[in-house]
Amino acid sequence: MIQRLIFGIFLILPIIFYAQKNDNSELKQIYDDDQNSREVEQIDWKQLSVKDSIRRNRVYELLESNQIVTGKDFYRAAMIYQHGKDSNDYRMAIKLIKTALKLDTTISPWLLAATIDRELMSRKKPQIYGTQYSMASDGVWKLYKIDSLVVNDNERKKYKVPSLAETRERIRLMNLKKIDSFYHNSKSLKLTISLIKQEYKKGKQSTYDVSEYSINSLGYQVLHSGDLKGALKLFKLNTKLYPLASNTYDSFGECLLLLNKKKKGIRAYKKSLFLNPNNKNAEEIINKN
Numbered sequence: 001m002i003q004r005l006i007f008g009i010f011l012i013l014p015i016i017f018y019a020q021k022n023d024n025s026e027l028k029q030i031y032d033d034d035q036n037s038r039e040v041e042q043i044d045w046k047q048l049s050v051k052d053s054i055r056r057n058r059v060y061e062l063l064e065s066n067q068i069v070t071g072k073d074f075y076r077a078a079m080i081y082q083h084g085k086d087s088n089d090y091r092m093a094i095k096l097i098k099t100a101l102k103l104d105t106t107i108s109p110w111l112l113a114a115t116i117d118r119e120l121m122s123r124k125k126p127q128i129y130g131t132q133y134s135m136a137s138d139g140v141w142k143l144y145k146i147d148s149l150v151v152n153d154n155e156r157k158k159y160k161v162p163s164l165a166e167t168r169e170r171i172r173l174m175n176l177k178k179i180d181s182f183y184h185n186s187k188s189l190k191l192t193i194s195l196i197k198q199e200y201k202k203g204k205q206s207t208y209d210v211s212e213y214s215i216n217s218l219g220y221q222v223l224h225s226g227d228l229k230g231a232l233k234l235f236k237l238n239t240k241l242y243p244l245a246s247n248t249y250d251s252f253g254e255c256l257l258l259l260n261k262k263k264k265g266i267r268a269y270k271k272s273l274f275l276n277p278n279n280k281n282a283e284e285i286i287n288k289n
Helices: 002-011 015-019 025-036 045-064 071-082 087-103 110-122 153-158 164-174 179-186 189-205 212-224 228-241 246-258 262-275 280-288
Strands: 133-135 141-143
Touching: 025 045, 025 071, 045 071, 071 087, 071 110, 087 110, 141 164, 179 189, 179 212, 189 212, 189 228, 212 228, 212 246, 228 246, 246 262, 246 280, 262 280
Parallel strands: none
Antiparallel strands: 133 141
16 A cells, blocks of 8 residues: 555656656666576576565665656666566556656657556456467467457557567567577588578478578678688578678678678678668778778
8 A cells, every 4th residue: 555655646746857857877777687687598587586576676665765757767667567576566567667658758668568468467367469478388489368359450559569460470480490500400501501491482381490680690600610601601692582681781791801802792781781871880891991
């Protein structure tokens, strides 16, 4: 009851008061810690749960003492509570993100949709936006049960959420086999390139992830292993499969320069810049050469 009363008090304070304050630096650090703790390869979920609880307690103290005042403050506080453990935490997160959106129109409303879905999940209810996935015991990612009649794709777009078709395609891609695993197991770049070409032709029937990003990532793995010529083959193949992707030419150009093929490298960077005029990296390299 006390928590609700305090939250109600700061929620009705004039927005002008909030707008005049700077972002809370301590909250920024708490938020960064929250995000960084989730970017490690192996997460100790038990230990993370303890740290999350400590972070929420401190955020509540900041709320109680009116030290959370700007839109970004409320967004960061919402994220901390969104990583909570029950419906009460998620409901608090919903209130916080709603306040953040009122104070700062530049903040993405995606977090509100995601938190609403998470709060519904915590009560064993179907989600409505389609932001939440779950992994089955067999390691396959699935979309958590959804009531697709409550929210349409126009509403999802409003909240920066992909359409249901886009979400299902994303999950399909998440469940595809990795070509870098095939490469490391086969120890054959020739076989890997052949596999990529075969899988690409299958389109959505493919069983391996042969997306532009996946091929590019493997290219850098091969490059960093010292096989520049092998990496060049992958980057070149990527430009053939995804000729309208600026990043494929950027990576192709980088590898060409490393092989002292300056003329071809600059040509690739110019193509990348043509496809993406905002590619500052390509622009700088072209100007230097």
